[in-house]
Amino acid sequence: MNRNQLVKQIQEKRSFLCVGLDTDLTKIPNHLKNHPNAIVAFNKAIIDATKDHCVSYKINTAFYEAMGLKGWAAMEETVQYIPDTHLKIADAKRGDIGNTSSQYAKAFFETLPFDAITVAPYMGEDSIRPFLEYEHKWTIVLGLTSNKGAADFELQSTGNQLLYQKVLQTVAQWGNPNNLMFVVGATQATELAIIRQIIPDHFLLVPGVGFQGGSLEEVSKYGLNQQCGLLVNASRAIIYASSGENFATEAKEIAQQYQTEMGQYLPM
Amino acid sequence: MNRNQLVKQIQEKRSFLCVGLDTDLTKIPNHLKNHPNAIVAFNKAIIDATKDHCVSYKINTAFYEAMGLKGWAAMEETVQYIPDTHLKIADAKRGDIGNTSSQYAKAFFETLPFDAITVAPYMGEDSIRPFLEYEHKWTIVLGLTSNKGAADFELQSTGNQLLYQKVLQTVAQWGNPNNLMFVVGATQATELAIIRQIIPDHFLLVPGVGFQGGSLEEVSKYGLNQQCGLLVNASRAIIYASSGENFATEAKEIAQQYQTEMGQYLPM
Numbered sequence: 001m002n003r004n005q006l007v008k009q010i011q012e013k014r015s016f017l018c019v020g021l022d023t024d025l026t027k028i029p030n031h032l033k034n035h036p037n038a039i040v041a042f043n044k045a046i047i048d049a050t051k052d053h054c055v056s057y058k059i060n061t062a063f064y065e066a067m068g069l070k071g072w073a074a075m076e077e078t079v080q081y082i083p084d085t086h087l088k089i090a091d092a093k094r095g096d097i098g099n100t101s102s103q104y105a106k107a108f109f110e111t112l113p114f115d116a117i118t119v120a121p122y123m124g125e126d127s128i129r130p131f132l133e134y135e136h137k138w139t140i141v142l143g144l145t146s147n148k149g150a151a152d153f154e155l156q157s158t159g160n161q162l163l164y165q166k167v168l169q170t171v172a173q174w175g176n177p178n179n180l181m182f183v184v185g186a187t188q189a190t191e192l193a194i195i196r197q198i199i200p201d202h203f204l205l206v207p208g209v210g211f212q213g214g215s216l217e218e219v220s221k222y223g224l225n226q227q228c229g230l231l232v233n234a235s236r237a238i239i240y241a242s243s244g245e246n247f248a249t250e251a252k253e254i255a256q257q258y259q260t261e262m263g264q265y266l267p268m
Numbered sequence: 269m270n271r272n273q274l275v276k277q278i279q280e281k282r283s284f285l286c287v288g289l290d291t292d293l294t295k296i297p298n299h300l301k302n303h304p305n306a307i308v309a310f311n312k313a314i315i316d317a318t319k320d321h322c323v324s325y326k327i328n329t330a331f332y333e334a335m336g337l338k339g340w341a342a343m344e345e346t347v348q349y350i351p352d353t354h355l356k357i358a359d360a361k362r363g364d365i366g367n368t369s370s371q372y373a374k375a376f377f378e379t380l381p382f383d384a385i386t387v388a389p390y391m392g393e394d395s396i397r398p399f400l401e402y403e404h405k406w407t408i409v410l411g412l413t414s415n416k417g418a419a420d421f422e423l424q425s426t427g428n429q430l431l432y433q434k435v436l437q438t439v440a441q442w443g444n445p446n447n448l449m450f451v452v453g454a455t456q457a458t459e460l461a462i463i464r465q466i467i468p469d470h471f472l473l474v475p476g477v478g479f480q481g482g483s484l485e486e487v488s489k490y491g492l493n494q495q496c497g498l499l500v501n502a503s504r505a506i507i508y509a510s511s512g513e514n515f516a517t518e519a520k521e522i523a524q525q526y527q528t529e530m531g532q533y534l535p536m
Contacts, residue, residue, distance in 0.1 A: 022368070062364060062371035068379040072340045093364050095388065096330060097415040100290070103330035111336040120363065120388045122410055124417020142390055147365040149392020152438060158426050170420060 001087050001115045002136050003178045003227075006203075009055040009085060010228045014263035017255060018056035018089065018205070020235025021046065021078060022063050027240055029247045039067070039074040042247075044081055046239050049248040053255035056087035058205075058233055059114075079112055087231070089140065089205070090114040098126040105130045109137050116140055118183060118205070121167045125174055132175045138203075139180055141171050143195070146185025146208030168198045177201040184223070186214020186232070192222030203229050210237030216258070220265035228266060234258060269355050269383045270404050271446045271495075274471075277323040277353060278496045282531035285523060286324035286357065286473070288503025289314065289346060290331050295508055297515050307335070307342040310515075312349055314507050317516040321523035324355035324499055326473075327382075347380055355499070357408065357473070358382040366394040373398045377405050384408055386451060386473070389435045393442055400443045406471075407448055409439050411463070414453025414476030436466045445469040452491070454482020454500070460490030471497050478505030484526070488533035496534060502526060 010016050021043055025033070028042045035041045047057065059079060064071035082088050094104040094117065101119075108114045109131075116138035119128055131139040144154055144164040154164040161169070168182060184195055186208035195204070204223055208214040209232050216232060223230050234254075242250035278284050289311055293301070296310045303309045315325065327347060332339035350356050362372040362385060369387075376382045377399075384406035387396055399407040412422055412432040422432040429437070436450060452463055454476035463472070472491055476482040477500050484500060491498050502522075510518035 024371075060364075060368060060371075062362070062368045062375065065375035066371040066379060068375070069337070069340055069344060071375075072337055076337060091364075093388070094330070094361065096328075096359075096361050097413065097417075100328060100330045103292075103328075103334040107330065107333035107336070107339075111334060120361070120390050122388050122390045122421060123413050123415060124420030124422070126415050126417040128417075145365065145391050147391060147394050149365075149394040149396075152392030153390060153431070153435065154392070156426050156431075156434065158424050158431065163421070163424075163426070163431065166424065167421065 006055065006087055007227050011268060013053070013055060013259065014266055015053055015055055015259040016228050016230050016232055016262055017054040017258045018058050018231045018233040019046065019050050019054045019238055019255065020058045020060060020207070020233045021239065022060040022235045023239065024063055025067065029243050029245060031245055040077045043078045045248040046251050047081060049252040050238065050255040051083055051086065053252070053259040054086070056089060056231055057082050058089040058091045061090060061092040076112060079114060087116060088114045089116040089118070091118050093118050093120050093142070095120040095123055095127045097123065098130060101127050102130040105134060109134045116181070118142065121171055128171065128174060132179055137179065139175060140205050141167070141180065141182055143168050143182040143184050144188050144191055145183060146187045146214065150185065150188070165194070165198060168195065172199050172202065177203070181205055183207065186219045189215060189218035189222055192219065196222065196225065200225060201229070203231060205231045205233060207233045210234045216261055224265060224267055226267065228268065274323065274355055275495050279536060281321070281323060281527065282534055283321055283323055283527040284496050284498050284500055284530055285322040285526045286326050286499045286501040287314065287318050287322045287506055287523065288326045288328060288475070288501045289507065290328040290503045291507065292331055293335065297511050297513060299513055308345045311346045313516040314519050315349060317520040318506065318523040319351060319354065321520070321527040322354070324357060325350050326357040326359045326501055328503070329358060329360040344380060347382060355384060356382045357384040357386070359386050361386050361388050361410070363388040363391055363395045365391065366398060369395050370398040373402060377402045384449070386410065389439055396439065396442060400447055405447065407443060408473050409435070409448065409450055411436050411450040411452050412456050412459055413451060414455045414482065418453065418456070433462070433466060436463065440467050440470065445471070449473055451475065454487045457483060457486035457490055460487065464490065464493065468493060469497070471499060473499045473501060475501045478502045484529055492533060492535055494535065496536065
């Protein structure tokens with residue numbers, strides 16, 4: 001999926017919502033737990049219920065890997081079910097030396113039909129380049145994350161800028177706003193003004209709204225650009241909105257609330 | 269596997285070799301390529317041939333994920349085949365917010381029987397803690413890697429020390445030499461003297477000997493401590509020593525050469 005297609009989706013739906021499929025067998029509704037393919041059944045119901053209100057789905061690979069082979073199969077079946085109109089993100093936080101990153105890129109961009117993958121920047125340029133070589137695919141590099149541990153290294157000073165700022169500035173030179181995005185946590189909304197000075201045009205993937213305490217209004221105020229430039233992710237707040245048989249209806253309801261609020265903030 | 273068991277293995281074999289199973293279907297011998305379970309057949313032959321000369325195996329998850337579901341199954345079968353006398357490392361470079369890292373820890377320490385996993389430090393303490401909570405398991409955090417991209421962030425200055433030095437010093441406080449190791453690339457051998465000042469007691473996992481150009485003698489000179497404290501990994505140099513039907517015999521030969529050289533350097 002290219003940038004024009006993504007922006008068009010956002011304009012048509014008046015939504016920049018990404019729904020996070022961090023699906024955990026212990027947290028899905030009881031009536032589904034004995035389903036022979038419970039995770040996929042749950043995900044399909046969530047996708048059906050929310051697809052008119054979001055423009056992207058984000059699959060958190062950890063939750064699938066924790067279930068072993070069956071989990072990997074569930075991830076495969078889920079990503080294949082996501083409509084092609086939606087940006088399919090593998091939230092995988094991969095990254096290794098060049099010849100290994102090439103294998104990760106192959107895993108998520110060829111073997112699996114993801115449009116985008118999250119990547120950790122610590123190992124530098126050759127760990128990120130192999131992902132950028134794919135046309136119409138997106139590399140989403142960790143900038144400033146939403147967790148407490150962001151203070152340990154990301155917010156440390158490296159001369160005249162903080163580490164995460166150096167990461168944004170340096171990595172931005174390896175790609176362009178058509179193949180590169182950055183992860184910026186919603187709990188760090190006040191940093192968004194600074195971030196927009198460094199990377200005015202890139203899309204930002206923003207987790208941490210909802211359960212992690214980030215404010216959609218704040219994020220929109222400081223993060224939106226002329227082409228939207230934001231994908232705001234909500235996972236638990238939507239997919240676990242209800243633990244009853246009405247889980248999909250409730251998920252739809254919350255996704256719609258996000259969409260309505262997002263429509264008010266969109267500049268276009 | 270605990271530290272005493274690992275040190276005992278090293279003493280008995282007079283080897284601190286880790287064999288890296290970065291197995292790639294395009295690189296295995298031709299006569300195996302049509303085998304119905306080629307990757308596993310190749311890995312089992314390599315393990316049988318090298319197990320007397322090494323103390324650890326490292327499975328590079330990227331190469332298995334690139335093959336999709338079949339690859340994940342091959343990884344599962346391979347790790348189950350590694351003898352319990354050997355430290356089983358998942359070279360996975362994972363790391364995410366706490367509740368997600370918990371899922372990765374479950375994936376590799378419970379669902380799969382790995383003893384150790386490599387983890388990226390960028391996201392800080394809560395991204396690493398969940399791995400450290402497992403008894404007799406090892407968390408191997410990226411310090412200074414062997415690739416060119418190490419210069420981009422790892423070797424950047426953060427006040428009075430380089431970023432990778434800050435990572436070593438900070439992360440060392442979250443665990444101890446019985447549950448924590450660090451990745452230090454062999455191509456950076458001259459940095460090992462400085463690294464040993466910061467973390468004198470920890471085991472270091474050292475990739476980059478062989479194809480990436482690192483020297484075993486240099487690494488041993490600056491990296492060994494009283495309990496060895498090193499696991500030196502070789503992947504391509506061993507597993508692709510020959511592309512003929514004699515690949516396992518040749519792999520054994522190279523592994524044995526490493527073992528002999530390591531025996532000369534060991535202080536104990």
